[in-house]
Amino acid sequence: GAGVSQSPSNKVTEKGKDVELRCDPISGHTALYWYRQSLGQGLEFLIYFQGNSAPDKSGLPSDRFSAERTGGSVSTLTIQRTQQEDSAVYLCASSLRLGYEQYFGPGTRLTVT
Amino acid sequence: QQPVQSPQAVILREGEDAVINCSSSKALYSVHWYRQKHGEAPVFLMILLKGGEQKGHEKISASFNEKKQQSSLYLTASQLSYSGTYFCGTEDSYGGATNKLIFGTGTLLAVQP
Known part of the structure; x- marks a missing residue:
């Protein structure tokens, strides 16, 4: 079946602009996660959604970052007033339920100039 | 808080x-292992849970x-396909089964012919 998809695959934006990154999880997966990976670094947890529960936003680095998940499926990560340090690959993952393996999408490479 | 690899x-x-x-300074509920090849998304390898259960x-x-x-x-009788960066992700025991993973900085493995 289809895996996790993300769009766009690449995004170049100017400092100060807002960007929206989209994630389509695997159908039927109740949990959805966003991570950030800077060049040569590990995966930094940003936020996760589980079913209809309130999301865990504890990893969001600043109030410029927000995310929503509509209808328990598609999720959008929004970064307002982008800064150069926001440049990274943003990865989305989904899992069938808590405690199960996570399936990652191909990521969105964000470059802030 | 980040596990050391x-x-x-x-x-x-x-x-x-x-x-x-993979070592953590916190009591752990679970450890997850993923492998990431250059330019690709991380792929699930194994979950180890407190109490001895394993999935992988x-x-x-x-x-x-x-x-x-x-x-x-443990990687035995390594093959060329094992090359990549290996990440552990730890879930501390305070929150129970949150599946909020904190990833280590990774171990780069290169298998040569």
Whole structure:
């Protein structure tokens, strides 16, 4: 079946602009996660959604970052007033339920100039 | 809070064995292992849960020492396809089954012919 998809695959934006990154999880997966990976670094947890529960936003680095998940499926990560340090690959993952393996999408490479 | 992985990098010849370690300063509920090839998304390898339960691929073996807050991934008879960066993700025991993973900085494994 289809895996996790993300769009766009690449995004170049100017400092100060807002960007929206989209994630389509695997159908039927109740949990959805966003991570950030800077060049040569590990995966930094940003936020996760589980079913209809309130999301865990504890990893969001600043109030410029927000995310929503509509209808328990598609999720959008929004970064307002982008800064150069926001440049990274943003990865989305989904899992069938808590405690199960996570399936990652191909990521969105964000470059802030 | 971020788990420490060792070694940072290892080079093997095909057929050789390797062990990758992951240590945390916190009591752990679970440890997850993923492999990421260059330019690709991380791929699930193994989950080890407090209490001894494991979920993962048959050809991968790992251990989880709850007392020492450590996990080790064992790669035996390595193949060229094993090359990549290995990440452990730890879930601390305070929150129970949150599946909020804090990833280590990774271990780069290169298998040569």
